[in-house]
Structures are given as C-alpha cells and as structure tokens.
Amino acid sequence: MNRKTLVLPAVLGLLAPVLVACGGSDSGSGDGAIVVGTTDRFTATSDATAPFDPAFAYDTGVWNVLRQSVQTLMRVPRGGGEPVPEAASRCTFTDKASESYRCTLREGLAFSDGTPVTAKDVKFSIERVLKINADTGAAGLLSGIDTIETQGEGEVVFQLKAPDATFPYKLSTPVAGLVPKGAYDAAKLRDGFQVDGSGPYTLRAETSGETVDKIVFTRNEHYKGDVKLRNDKVELRSFDSAEEMGRALKSGEIDMMTRTMSPEQIRDLNQTPAEGVQITEVPGLEIRYLGFNTKAASVKDKAVRQAMAAVVDRGQIAGQVYGSTATPLYSLIPSSIATHTNSFLNEYGEPSRAKAEKILTDAGVSRTVPLTLHYTTDHYGSGTKKEFEALRDQLNATGLFEVRIEGAKWSEFRPAQKRGDYPVYGLGWFPDFPDPDNYVAPFFGADNFLGTPYVNNEIRERLIPESRRAADRTAATPAFERIQDIAADDVPVLPLWQGKQYVAARDGLTGVEWALNTSSDLQLWELARGNA
Incomplete structure (x- = not known):
C-alpha cells in the first residue's frame, strides 16, 4: 500500500x-x-412531485444533481472561499450598504438547446421561486430580494429589503438556478425528473x-x-x-x-x-442535531429540552457510532467556522443526571417524561439508527425519560416533519454556503427550513439583520455569539456532532x-x- x-x-x-x-x-x-x-x-411522491425543480429542491442530494445541470450567477470555488462569477462575468454591490447588487451576464451564454440566456431569464427564474414559495423552505434563501430590474439583455440588478453581505453566496445556490421560460411555468412546479x-x-x-x-x-x-x-x-x-x-x-x-x-x-x-x-x-461542514416542535405537548416546556441537553453524551455517540468520522458539537455553528462558541457546553457542562433532574424539578416536572425520537432510515447512512438507539439508551438510563425511537423513509419522514407531526426528530445539515449565517437563518429566520414554530424576536429581528450588515464577516462575531447563547438556553434544536x-x-x-x-x-x- x-x-x-x-x-x-x-x-x-x-x-x-x-x-x-x-x-x-x-x-x-x-x-x-x-x-x-x-x-x-x-423519488417523486404525492408530497414531492417535482423533486428536481429548483423552486422546490432543498436537499443536498438533489442540489448535487442540479449543480451539474443548472447554472447560477455565482459559484463557490472548488476549494471554498468567496463566490466567483459563473453565469455572470461580473457581480458586485453598487452601494456601501450591501443593498443593491448588479450582475453582468457572460457573452454568448445559452441554455443547452442553444437558446440565449438573457437578463429576463434571470429575473423570471428567481421571481418564479419566490412566487411559488414551496413549503420546502428553499425560497427563504431569496426572500431578502425586494425587486429585480433588467437593463438590456445582459444586466440585472437586485434591490434587497435590507443589507445582506451573504447575498452573493445565496446566488450561488441551486434555488437561484437559471431555467428557460419555455420549459417552466411561472406559477407552478415542474413535475418529474427532467431538468x-x-x-x-x-x-x-x-x-x-x-x-x-x-x-x-x-x-x-x-x-x-x-x-x-x-x-x-x-x-x-x-x-x-x-x-x-x-x-x-x-x-x-x-x-x-x-x-x-x-x-x-x-x-x-x-x-x-x-x-x-x-x-x-x-x-x-456537516452537522447533526435534534429538532423540536416547540408547540408539541411533550417538549413545549423548555425545561424538558434543557434537561435533554444536560444529559446527552455527545462524545459517546460520536465515538461509539461514528468513530473517527465525527466529533462532538456544542453549537449549530461548526467548530471549524469562525464565530463558533461552545455555548451548550458552557451552559450545561459535561453530561449530568443531577443537573437534568434539578432543571425538571425547578420547572415543576415531577414525572418521567415520555418521548418518541423520530429519524430517517435511508437518508444519512446506516449509522443513523445506531445513533438513535444510543440516544434512547442514554436518556432512559437517567430514569427521567421514557424514550422510544421510530424510523421512516425520507420520502415519508420529511413531509411529516414539515407538517409538525414529530415532537422530536433528527436531521442533518449540509450548509448551502460556508458562512455562519447559513447555520442560523435556516433554523431561526422567517420561512426557515425546519418550519419550526419557535420564534425568538431578538434573533430574527435584530441579530440576523445585524450580522448581515457586516461585509467583514469577522465583525459579525458578537451577533453570532449571542445567537448561539440564546439557542443553548431555549434549546429549539440540540446539536450533536460534526462530521468529516x-x-x-x-x-x-x-x-x-x-x-x-x-x-x-x-x-x-x-x-x-x-x-x-
């Protein structure tokens, strides 16, 4: 060898x-x-009849299909870093506030049938996503757009509702993919697998x-x-x-x-x-986490979620199930991205039954808490079932919880999760783009990926907008640190591990x-x- x-x-x-x-x-x-x-x-199902439509798709596997065949104005380079022009020859903010973004298309740009790609196609493609507003949450990435203006055949200008230094990254994602008007309806998803x-x-x-x-x-x-x-x-x-x-x-x-x-x-x-x-x-930069339907009776009380955070042993899960391929994670933002803080470790320390029991007792929860943890059987690999068996055993061993686990195929799991059928569920997150914003807004912003009922006004109305105003992303560190601390206290999600x-x-x-x-x-x- x-x-x-x-x-x-x-x-x-x-x-x-x-x-x-x-x-x-x-x-x-x-x-x-x-x-x-x-x-x-x-798979095309009754809940997802248009899996390859850029206006619907919001899953790493499907996005990896679309990235080969649907072009975006910008793209992230092969080794990471800031986005570079792709369908565009040049894109730039034209103001200091990061609210007006102008792109010039490449000369001779064409769809695969030879039809020219124009600024009107760009406008059509992105306005179509916003108009359809599929329940997958993909449109949320573009919801900061106020208006789209075309200037001639090759210029397009995006006016944003608020400053957003991450907008070039969002234009590099397949939801902003360019499609021909002749093949896609402006107000309806395109069923099937043709792209x-x-x-x-x-x-x-x-x-x-x-x-x-x-x-x-x-x-x-x-x-x-x-x-x-x-x-x-x-x-x-x-x-x-x-x-x-x-x-x-x-x-x-x-x-x-x-x-x-x-x-x-x-x-x-x-x-x-x-x-x-x-x-x-x-x-x-993959992460795994538990999500909570914070309106569900079994986990509506924040103390229940906090008690789970106090006893879950991430190190045991990572080591026992995934070996060297995973490391414990104590925030939604991975440890390898600037602005990460170990907020959950700072809040709860090492796994402690005594601490979890005190949290529940102080909140007036005196009985064993029954829970069902839901996971997908066919989306994240064979380790997922073992991971949830380990979580079940950890929680049950405390005597504070009575936990069972239940698996479902992704085609059933994801629609049920979006409907709010699951009080507690396991998901993975592969970032849309490598910026801390993408580990925050998809979970806590409006039109978020989870469809969660959890709303924190400080995060949504002040901290996320504040972080997006910073063209120098290190200047956004205080806002991101505060968001992570709030998440550790409220526990609308419970980060578990970061993968290789x-x-x-x-x-x-x-x-x-x-x-x-x-x-x-x-x-x-x-x-x-x-x-x-």
Missing part, C-alpha cells in the same frame, strides 16, 4: 485531505463514462416507476461559465445501501463512491484498503480530492481518467 499526504489549500481552518492509495485496476462504464455511486435516493438549464452538463434520468436508478450527465456543448470540464460523461448511480455501493466499487462496476459511506466502510478502507481502491478525506466527509475511488481516477467541496457540493466536472 502506498500512503501519501495530499496538500490542498486550507479551507476554514480545516486540515488538508489525506489520500490513501493501493494498487491499480481498470473500472467504470462500458461507454467510457465515469460512474459514481451514491446512496441518495431520488433544463445552462450548466456544464445535460441530464437524463433512468427510472423504475417513481424512483431514479441512474442519472446520466453529458457535456453541454453550449456551456459557457467558470467551470472547466475534465470529462465528457458521468453516470450517477443510486444504491439502496452503503454496503451494496461498496461492493460495486470493489468489483469495478463503479469508479467512485460518495455520500453516504458507512462508518464501518470508512474505518476498513483506512485500516485495510481493498486492492485498487483509495479513500480521500475531504474537509466537511470521505470519497473512495478506484486507482486511475483523478480529481477525486476536488469531487466534494466543504459544503458537500458534488463537482463531477473535476473527475478524469489518467494521471493528475
């Missing part, structure tokens, strides 16, 4: 990835396509009933943008389990596998790699270290066969 360290640019203070390599072999699709495996499942855009690839989905088996990405000959394609075709194959995906990699049926590998796979590939397979650790991310690939595939960025964005254009 050949072991080497791969030096990449530092991203948000994280360590550079480590590459572990072994012998070589040929693999992949018979037609020359690079084949990538994933456990993400793409039309001006991104680096065209898309064709192969399905079994309402579920996608494989997505074929083919180089878009009309593409003009900042991305440099290193291949002509990539297939994204969806597997039912990490184990099935791993077998396909070892046999050469696929060239690379990505989210979500199991903790056991990652451990085994690091300790005893399969011949011809290499594993790469990539900087990641990994990619495994067969020898002969290059660009693997860039296949995922810090926000878990899949960058298939970086992959190629042969020497790096």
